[in-house]
Amino acid sequence: MPVALGLNFHHDTSAALIVDGRLYAAEEERWSGLKHHREHGQHKAVLTAPARSLAWCLEAAGIELGQVDAVWAAGMRPHPPGGHCLATEREELAALLPQPLGDRLRLMSHHTAHMLSGYLISGLGHAAGLVIDAGGSPLGVDFGPGRERTTGYDLRPGLIDRVHQSIPSLSAGPVGVERGHHSLGHFYRNMAHRVIPPGDEPEGSMMALAAYGDPARYRQLISELIHLGGDGVVRIAAPYGSADSCTPLKAGSRAWTQAGAAEVPLAERADFAAAVQEAFAAAVVHTARHLRRLTRATDLVFSGGCALNSHLNGTLAQDSGFDRLFIAPAPHDAGTAVGAALYGWHHHLGNDPLPAPVDAGWGPVPGALSLRDVPDGWHNLGDLGDDLGPTVAGLLAGGSIIGWVQGPMEFGPRALGHRSILAHPGHAGSRDRLNTIKRRAAYRPFAPAVLDTHLRDWFTGDADPFMNRVARIRPEQAAHVPDVVHHDGTARVQTVAAGHTGLGRLLEEFRQQTGLPMLLNTSFNLKGTPILRTAAQAAQGAAGLGLDALAVGTTLLAADHGQHAAPARGWAA
Template sequence: MTKENDAHILGIGGLVHDANFCLLDNQGNPIFVGEEERFCREKRRGGFPTYSISYLAKSYHIEVSETSTIVFSRETIPDDKDLKSFLKSTSASVVHVNHHLSHAAGTFYSAPFPEAAILTLDGLGDSICSIMAIGRGKRIEKLAALHYHHSLGILWMRTGWFLGFMADHFFSGAKVMALAAYGKPVYEDVFRGLFNLYADGSYELNPGRFPIESVARFWEKEKPFFLEKALGIPPREPDLPVLQVHKDIAASMQKVSEELTLHMVRGLHRRTGLENLCLAGGVALNCLQNARILRDGPFEKIFITPNASDCGNGMGAALYHYHHNLGGERQWYMTTPYLGAGYSTDEIESAITKAGVEYRIPESIAKTAAMTLVQGHVIGWFQGRAEIGPRALGNRSILADPRKPNIRNYLNQKIKHREWFRPFSAAILEGKVPEYFECKGDFPYMLFAFPARPDKADKIPGVLHVDMTSRIQTVSDKNNPLFHGLINEFYIETGIPMVLNTSFNDHGEPIVNSPTDALRRFLASGLDALAIGPFWIERS
């Protein structure tokens, strides 16, 4: 490498699941964020991110083995042969950053705040499930930590298993969140009784209600019988129908989780007195909960990085080392989530040729796509560099017309092949949010869900969940001009300033990453057309 690159810092995270890495340049700017599942095509893959690092070496001509420092987002290194082989190949110094400090750094150093209170919440990492902290300038000060025996994230997982979503293992909580909108919190007192709350904003799980051994063996796919005892209801078998009682359990878990996080946020505010809050960890992907914290909590502004779960911990560890350990100035904050893989027009055309499909190059790919949506068709949209995090933000997306009442059922059944109760998101033009939703501001990373205005709900049924809320993504011309142009063309034609946006993948599959991935998924699916770079492909 050249002398200019000698200060590259490589952050590596997700060694248990969601393997990822981030490469910083010598000014502390993220050059590339790679999520291993996108490259190896195995969802939630853990271990050393071999495939994504190989892409970086091939496409960016950066040999990461020559970086000056390697930073791991955990305090110990697991017994992984690929990792050990990599470490033998490099002379870089090795640094370890605590798992939850990596979460905290990933969100705080990405935020446009000079100082902020920080709360992390997930299943566990380095024996911790949550920390409270303060970020000021270059440094992060940890205020409190909670042992994983009291993990809210693990309770979400256990509730998912109880409701029959065992196949999702660590990540069943996302389905519980989606199902919650169909129920009523009739079991809220049962879930509330699982927690002991304290005046400083902390909490503990009640060991008489939630046995410690159930948390300690969280990785074993055993049914959470403590919930059966508490609820007086047997666990749902995965192949049996979802009944109203299951919906009510999900709604109860959602309501009490919101109450608990609000309790923590209020305590953190009393301790810090700050106006800004940064959230991180897998529990911070709960959109309804985030909106509740924004609406009912004491903080003026909230920031959450789009890769708030473990898939962003390589980035967090690298940023923590650069700023907190080395004292590097804060010159960067996140203005774009598009830090993943990108492909040239030649590479895309080569992949199309190999796939043997016909294509054309329209004068405006955005207008062609918008007019196709107006006609009621569903399209794949593959453009630019991939977004980071678990949600498609307009570069690796499936798009549809939000005005169609039955589009949710069609997408879930015919395109995504997933549960009937899963919702979809609204990608809306920046500045148009208050006209359609009961909120103000910009929400570019699809991390908040808000109710639709009553006078607008019947105009956009496709993006509304059964509770009349939608996860929204505001799209600006500055941040993503091509996607903004598509939505604007749709707006000109229909008067509706948004499109339905969901991730470009099938159930159980990572979001498409390469042109080959996009073409393969298009050809195997019921999508009507594919916009891939400047090329337009229609189904015969």
């Protein structure tokens, strides 16, 4: 019985285990209750073992420590003076693990782990691979000093060939020429901090706000910060491709800084965001086109933090000359644990790659609701069995907003129908009420979960099961589902197959009752906290958020009219 374990000790700490071809994966934040498993202000370089997610993986699979054959993790530490990073870091990480896992630990590059978290479950043969984020592993003697920023691969079965690597270089900034450890990931975050006031997630909020803006207003200013050179090279003027969002960026009479974001009128910030999104997308397409020429592949696999930009992903294949695009189900740092486990499973232990997934329900089940979990002002409608789907669909059709907790928890940053809040996508007032419930900016869109057999009736363009890209709503359909259509006519679509254990049957029931093959799907969490994990947390959260009902498994709880609790601030342990 071959067993491969993948771990991430850095940002978005996580664990993934493959046993007999089955993947178990979870993020440590779901146990700690801390977004990204980091205390506020804690530096990304702080190492933590994914102790509880690892323990769950082993317990769920029925595996003892000694049965794990391969243990892999992504390295991230910079070179010590005159030293060898991976050897030193391996010893440090191994000390955080119980034996014999520590002795068996091996390290791989951060970007390669990102890439394999997509490629090895894509079902593709020959493909180009692109990883873009703020930064990864040290590059070492093969590529010179610095860290991974943008990496390109030529991928074939059994072969991982790194063919393109951005290298931090000298760049001109407002204080002259300086070494700029720049990256497109840092650039996007840097600009987002200048646009989005504290309290909202900066990158996702800026991407949403960009749909309301006119890029022409700041196009020249932003374009002068990014130089697109030959061979796919992207250079960013210092310090705007770094973490320094305090150095002013002057535009006319205004100086854009992180501290001044809240003082800028929303319309100006939208125009600035639109220009940044346009320039960022152009830079990614520039590199992807270079990989198309280098590899001659017709398919592209995209991963890394920048692959969370669903607006870019909606047109990336078309704009860069690829026939198909596969985005890693969890392209953020937590996904490196999945990539490391897949590497151990396939390349180390010699097993066949896993099939392409249609869901990311790789985590723990929520457990059952008990009588003591029922919040004040709520009542238990009992175990409805097969009647749950029709009952919940009817509530949704009538405008109720419902917590939906079903089966294994999703891996990744987006709820995919296992730990979700659901609503009618066209019911008047639902969107405004949800924005209030989740304390979100009004310009941020909600996503539709759509039966895959009906996708083409409603949208043009491609979509995937992981809510990783936008598609364009057909104009004649937009008025029927306004709550999931963004200002620019797009929606971040999640396709749902009939056998999806979280949403398949409910979506079909809702379609039969309303004629709509989709639901509004947003994550079941409180602002600033991770998506919930357990049934007890779901009951607490449903009451604190003021939802109308909660379904956990086949049990349904309903709120007594007008008996909502005060907004909750965090999950109980």
